Amino acid sequence: TQLLEQSPQFLSIQEGENLTVYCNSSSVFSSLQWYRQEPGEGPVLLVTVVTGGEVKKLKRLTFQFGDARKDSSLHITAAQPGDTGLYLCAGVETGANSKLTFGKGITLSVRP
Amino acid sequence: NAGVTQTPKFRVLKTGQSMTLLCAQDMNHEYMYWYRQDPGMGLRLIHYSVGEGTTAKGEVPDGYNVSRLKKQNFLLGLESAAPSQTSVYFCASSPPRDRRLRYTFGSGTRLTVV
Numbered sequence: 001t002q003l004l005e006q007s008p009q010f011l012s013i014q015e016g017e018n019l020t021v022y023c024n025s026s027s028v029f030s031s032l033q034w035y036r037q038e039p040g041e042g043p044v045l046l047v048t049v050v051t052g053g054e055v056k057k058l059k060r061l062t063f064q065f066g067d068a069r070k071d072s073s074l075h076i077t078a079a080q081p082g083d084t085g086l087y088l089c090a091g092v093e094t095g096a097n098s099k100l101t102f103g104k105g106i107t108l109s110v111r112p
Numbered sequence: 113n114a115g116v117t118q119t120p121k122f123r124v125l126k127t128g129q130s131m132t133l134l135c136a137q138d139m140n141h142e143y144m145y146w147y148r149q150d151p152g153m154g155l156r157l158i159h160y161s162v163g164e165g166t167t168a169k170g171e172v173p174d175g176y177n178v179s180r181l182k183k184q185n186f187l188l189g190l191e192s193a194a195p196s197q198t199s200v201y202f203c204a205s206s207p208p209r210d211r212r213l214r215y216t217f218g219s220g221t222r223l224t225v226v
Contacts, residue, residue, distance in 0.1 A: 033214065042116075042202050042217030043155075088155065090215075098143060098162050099170070100215060104154035 003027060004089055004103035012109040016078055021106045023089030024071040030092045032065055032072045033100070037086040079110045114138050118203050118218035125193040125225045133188040133221050135203030143206040144186040145170075145215070146178060148199040155202065161186055193225045 005024045013019055023032070031050040035043035047056050049065035049072065056063045060083075062075040076083055086107050090100040116137045125131055135144065145160040147170075157170030161180040175197060177189045186205075190197060200222050204215040 035215075035217075040219070042204075042219050043215070044217070045214055048214055098168075099145065099157060099160055102147075102155040104152070 003093075003101045004091060006087075006089055006103035006106050008106065009104070010107045010109075012111065013079055015080060015110055015112050018075070018077050019079060019108070020073055020075045021087060021108070022071065022073050023103055025091065026070065027091075028069050028094050030069070030094045032069070032089060032091040034063055034072070034074055035088040035090065037088060037105070038084075043086075043088055076108075079108075081110045081112050084108060084110050116203055116205055116216050116218040118201075118221050120221060121219070122222050123224070125190075125223065127193060127195060127225060129193050130189070130191050131193065131223075132190075133201055133203075133223075135186045135188070135205075135218060137184055137186075137203075137205040137216070139205060139207070139216065140183070141205035141207055141216070142183075144180065145204045145206075146176070146186065146188045147202045147204065148172065149202060149220075150199050158188065158201075193223075195225045197223065198225045199223060 007022050033048045034046045037043040047063045052067045052069045054065045060077045064073045086105045088105045090102045119134045146158040147155045149155050156172045158176050159178040161167045164183040167178045179187045200220045202220050203218045
């Protein structure tokens with residue numbers, strides 16, 4: 001059983017559209033992160049959220065941590081082809097503070 | 113400003129051969145990790161280290177060994193490679209005493225075992 005479930009697994013949209021993707025778990029996390037990975041490269045950290053209900057914005061990307069710190073969402077406004085990539089969420093389980101647990105990722109394709 | 117450097121970037125091995133993957137970081141990070149990434153499986157932790165001279169098993173440690181003799185280096189060894197170890201391997205590191213564990217990843221090593 002995957003500790004962090006990401007959905008949808010694949011998403012293909014047109015440039016300019018909005019989208020929301022999700023990262024869900026039954027476990028509580030002390031912090032949760034989102035990474036973006038491009039082909040042939042390692043994941044790159046986008047944001048870290050630590051407080052239940054926290055919302056962070058990174059240009060057109062909005063990240064939210066659930067009130068109970070079990071889930072997170074990523075909303076992209078007016079998607080651009082440069083947003084194409086694999087989006088990974090990862091969390092630090094409460095009480096397990098030396099390693100991250102990763103979801104399987106969401107493959108996003110933004111068509112021009 | 114190198115960050116995390118992995119060598120080699122690509123390698124083809126024959127079944128039964130051995131090899132060592134090198135990860136080097138220049139950010140004075142305490143924690144270092146080795147992951148493998150496979151289609152449909154996501155990133156899975158192989159081994160990790162919370163400091164020089166220490167190592168611990170992750171989710172999929174079988175068939176791999178690691179060493180952390182120097183703080184800046186974390187080596188991943190395959191003693192007898194198997195086709196099931198064909199994968200992309202990523203090393204990551206995290207700052208000391210950062211409970212949020214913000215990883216910096218290397219660019220990966222693509223390993224094919226034939």
